[in-house]
Amino acid sequence: MTTPFLFKKIWKEVKPYSIFPPTSVHATWAPVKLEPFTTRFQSFSIDNGTVLKVAASCRRHQTTVTGLLHALVLLCLSSELSDMKGFAARTPYDLRHYLPSHTKEYPWLVPKETICNYVSVLDHKFHPDLVAKIRDEFSPDRLAAGEPLSAEIMHTVWSVAARVRQEIKERLDSGIVNDVIGIMKFAGDWRPQQESEARKPRYLSWLVTNLGIMEGGLGKAENERQGDDWTIHRAQLFLSTEIPSAALSVAVSTIKDGQMDITCSWQDCVVDPDLEQDK
Numbered sequence: 001m002t003t004p005f006l007f008k009k010i011w012k013e014v015k016p017y018s019i020f021p022p023t024s025v026h027a028t029w030a031p032v033k034l035e036p037f038t039t040r041f042q043s044f045s046i047d048n049g050t051v052l053k054v055a056a057s058c059r060r061h062q063t064t065v066t067g068l069l070h071a072l073v074l075l076c077l078s079s080e081l082s083d084m085k086g087f088a089a090r091t092p093y094d095l096r097h098y099l100p101s102h103t104k105e106y107p108w109l110v111p112k113e114t115i116c117n118y119v120s121v122l123d124h125k126f127h128p129d130l131v132a133k134i135r136d137e138f139s140p141d142r143l144a145a146g147e148p149l150s151a152e153i154m155h156t157v158w159s160v161a162a163r164v165r166q167e168i169k170e171r172l173d174s175g176i177v178n179d180v181i182g183i184m185k186f187a188g189d190w191r192p193q194q195e196s197e198a199r200k201p202r203y204l205s206w207l208v209t210n211l212g213i214m215e216g217g218l219g220k221a222e223n224e225r226q227g228d229d230w231t232i233h234r235a236q237l238f239l240s241t242e243i244p245s246a247a248l249s250v251a252v253s254t255i256k257d258g259q260m261d262i263t264c265s266w267q268d269c270v271v272d273p274d275l276e277q278d279k
Contacts, residue, residue: 009180029247075157089246092121092207122168243267
């Protein structure tokens with residue numbers, strides 16, 4: 001961890017917002033509320049044929065489903081939240097690829113074969129000039145009438161999706177150097193840290209987390225050994241509310257050769273009811 005990175009992160013945690021007001025990308029549209037604790041959600045599924053087409057389009061535009069979802073959420077919120085100048089979002093990512101197996105301290109541990117919560121996060125900023133460009137190009141009325149999105153807005157969507165994918169790639173390529181997870185050791189007690197976060201203006205408007213593609217069942221040879229056949233037809237990832245974190249959580253899970261399930265969750269009374277209906 002480099003010294004400039006450490007100082008930047010510590011300053012972000014301790015700076016007084018009474019002197020340094022929220023930036024143009026802070027989620028001022030969704031103030032932090034400690035109650036109620038209720039999490040609300042909506043979900044939908046995409047059939048395998050459509051999933052394959054979407055994945056192929058993502059590859060052609062040098063992005064991923066995660067990048068595309070970030071771009072689409074940005075499109076929707078830019079249209080719905082006219083008072084917002086910019087946005088910030090987050091992508092959690094898996095750390096197991098960087099963790100060693102069979103260490104001296106934990107000889108039994110193989111991270112890639114273990115159900116665990118080894119994750120870190122990457123934040124993305126969408127500045128006012130981009131948001132203004134989206135608002136100029138996007139016509140909600142045209143979409144409501146069942147007409148396709150214009151070529152201009154589709155170009156912007158794919159451009160944003162590709163940028164997000166590139167940011168994720170650069171973060172993954174850098175390994176664990178200057179990873180925010182390294183700052184956690186300075187929090188002696190997580191509860192006071194979270195209470196402190198809840199007193200600050202909300203930074204993140206949304207996050208997108210993607211479990212990737214899961215095998216739908218055992219292979220033929222394995223089935224014969226087990227003496228039983230089974231398959232997974234659907235997998236749904238659901239995130240409960242983390243009060244000081246993102247106002248919206250978009251979670252994706254896909255079964256190989258099967259459907260994709262997407263769930264959007266949020267804290268009750270934080271998101272405006274009109275926006276809930278639009279989702």
